[in-house]
Structures are given as structure tokens and as C-alpha cells.
Amino acid sequence: MNTYTIALAGNPNTGKSTLFNTLTGLRQHTGNWAGKTVVKAEGEFVHNSSSFRIIDLPGTYSLYSNSADEETARDYIIFEQPDVTIVVLDATSLERNLNLALQVLEMTHRVVVCINLMDEAEKLGIDIDLAAISRKLGVPVAAISARSRQGIPPLLDLVEKVAAGILVPQPLMVRYSDETERQLAELEPQVRCILGTRFPSRWVALRLLDGDENLLSSIKARMNEEGIRPEQEVVSYGRTACH
């Protein structure tokens, strides 16, 4: 039986933990993330012929603002690289929720978007065009009501397909201003040269342009841990480290 690791990401109050509980039932344990006062919930479940280990990431609006919660969620997606990341969105406020979805899509292509609280949206008269969202984002989209356990099997079918590589999402690539794109074109090959293909180079380059010191120290710490050599040069002298 195949075992896959999946991560649940989403804004606070999107029913992420309700989905987590629905999926895992009592087969879950909670603790803290190493070195952080952030709760970590982990569980297991089986669907079709696969078993899944699922991690409930902290609920965040973003992965950039450098709170402990956001850092935890970001580091998990970047460094642990789950087989699938499910981004849970609140059907009643998609506009705000899609911010996080786009951020995750820049980090990994193995994403399934899960629109929760469909029952609430229906009550408010909100009609959601799932096919259009899926087409625009370039990843599979499932609609559920975690509270009433509706739509769970189709969601898990999609998750399993993406995990097994049967379904390969082609996520939307956000294009930035010409100026930014020009800098990215210059920076990205160098990032790839230093970090290889283990991290999404476009995303790392974007963070560098953003002056994200916090991510740099995370990558540095990570590379030290793994005993990967030129970690000093990586940050200060990227160019020379390449040649």
C-alpha cells in the first residue's frame, strides 16, 4: 500500500481543522512543532488503496508575514515537501482566501484546492464556478462541506491522483511587472545553480527580491543541518559560488 504525506493549509476559520478531524477521526496526535510554540496536529487515514499521513498546518492568511505560525507553515511546504498540499478555502470569502492559494501555488505544483463551507455559501446565495476556478488556477478543485461530511470522497480521489502522479497540476504562474520579471530572469538561474532543483527557484528568487531575511536564515540552517557545503557563499556571494 502506498503511503503519502499531505499537508492542510488555509486561512483561519475555514474549517481546516474540521476537515482534519473528519478525515482522521481518533487516529491523530497533537504536539508542538520543534522549537516553536505552535501546535502541530498529525493524523492518518486510508482512502481507496492508499494510506495517508496528514499534517494540519497553522491557519494563516499568508506565508510571508513572518509570524511563528506562517513560518511553520511555509517551512513545512518548502522543506518537508508533502506529496500533496490541500489548500482549504472559505467559499464565503474566496477573494481573501485566494491570496494564500496563489502563494502556495508559487511554492509547489502538487496542490489540490478544496473549497469548504459550500453549505454556508449556498445559504448566502453565492454560486461558485468550480470548473472556472480550476481552469484559472491550473489545479484540481473540490467543493466540500466538512461539517456535514459532504464531498469528501471526490476530494480524496483528487488528492490520491495528484499524490500518485496520475494527475499533474499545471499551476498558474503569476506574472509580475516587467522590471520584476527582468530581475527574476537574472536571479533565478543563479538560485537554481546554488540550491539545485530541491527548492522552487522562482519562488526563492522572489523572496530574495522581497528581502526576506527570515527565509534565508531558514535555508541556511537547513543546509547546515544536511551538511551541504557552501552555505556561506549561498547568501553573500551567490555569483562566485556558481562558477
Place this chain on the structure above:
Amino acid sequence: MVFRMVSYGIALSDAKMGSRIRLNRIDIQGVMRRRLLDLGFVPGNVVEVIQKSPLGDPTAYRISGTTIALRKEESSLIYGELEGEDAE
């Protein structure tokens, strides 16, 4: 057509209760800027002034379907144009 000087409209902190403002500039840098962007304070988005606290600060704003309270420190650096009947 009325000629207008290039302006950034009014600061969110100067908007009256109940008015709606279409944002056009956020004059804040760093982590706080990122946070505000994440919460929906993005140029082009419309903010409604919901309620001032008894002492006038902070003030509650409605944005992207959520209520967010900001202090003058931040709201005085967020600019936009009045929308609807308040606009001249």
C-alpha cells in the same frame, strides 16, 4: 472635464463613518505592509469605515467581507478616493 492635481485622495484615517474608499496607495513598508496586503488592503479594493472606538482610535474597517481594526499610525498612511454619493 475637471482638471485635478495629481493627488492620492484622502487618508483612511480622515474618512467619515459609513464612507467607502477605493484604495490607491499604501505608504507603509516592511512586515506591516505585507500584513495589510494579505488582509485585503490592496490598491483597487474598497474599504468601508464601520465604527470608531469611543476614544476615536482604533477604527474598524470592512474589507473583503471582514472587519479589521486599524490604528491611526497605519490608517493615516493608507490613501484612496471616496466612492459613491460622498464623492464630488
